[in-house]
Amino acid sequence: MKPTKELLFTYFAGQATSVQQKVIGEWLTDAGSRETYFQWLDEWERSFPQYVPDVARHLDEFRQRLDTPLHEQVPLVRQLPAEPRPFLTSGGWLVAASVALLLLAGGWLFREPLLYKTVTTGARQLRSLRLPDGSTVALNSNSSFRMPRLGYGWLSRRVTLTGDAVFDIKHLTNNQPFVVQTADGLAVEVLGTEFSVRSRSARAEVVLKRGKVNLQYTPANQPTQNVLMKPGDRVTLDGKGALRLQARADTTQFAHWRYRLFSFNDTSLREVASQIQSVFGVTVQLSDPALARRTLTGTIRAGSSDELADALAELLNLRVSHRDQYIMLSTPSETQINQ
Structure with a gap:
């Protein structure tokens, strides 16, 4: 055809x-x-040119150079020796080897942008992507998504994620699986489903809304762990390198960050502070270690770290101070003593 x-x-x-x-x-x-x-x-x-030159500006600069005489003398061209010298002397071989090494190193360093397309979001930025096979990806703030530039959909559908994302994957007629690889070694394999993946420094998490997902995790010097997920399941990767399955989890709050909704269910203030840092890129400090053990249950809508911190302060009767990329939460009595 x-x-x-x-x-x-x-x-x-x-x-x-x-x-x-x-x-x-x-x-x-x-x-x-x-x-x-x-x-x-x-x-x-x-x-559709990738670069459109400003002809008028460059022509004007050229005319200015013609109108402005140069006072410096043009250096004379050095005459070449009458007898040509062989290039591949001992020094010539060294130069040739150095150039070849630089070319190989350049190709190695720039292989990543040539082979893969990477999309990164900043603080307070959400982004939706539509993949060539019709699948969609919703990226949370401070996240990175990588996919192959060539052969996607008929050679491979293996992508890499750092951060938070929601995937809605289309089934292909050739039954080619879709695989999400995280930085901590977790591989999420699907055929057609909707699920969310979190891959950050604290822990990895997968929540399945519909369809079927197979998780594979191979820790160092340990046997491979496999978990087959069903709709409503939630799997986390704990600090000891073990997959923990929570069946029939509450998916009504599925990836609320897409709508800037932050849901907490008996969540400690320490974990809330970690979520604020991962989403908005700011550091939350708690003045008293006892504050870290206080818990919160509810849903808060906030478009910025300041809005979320102010809402937390009002709900928990705390004082909040904003300073550049830092937020300090403290009790009113502590604030009075410090003053």
């Missing part, structure tokens, strides 16, 4: 589906089709 020019333009823009990419890949196996491919690529790049 020969793809149309419109389909190739969609592919050049990075909007082709996995089926369309496969059609184009099969078409390119014919050597005669490659000339047409590069002709259409040249036409697309001319229609």
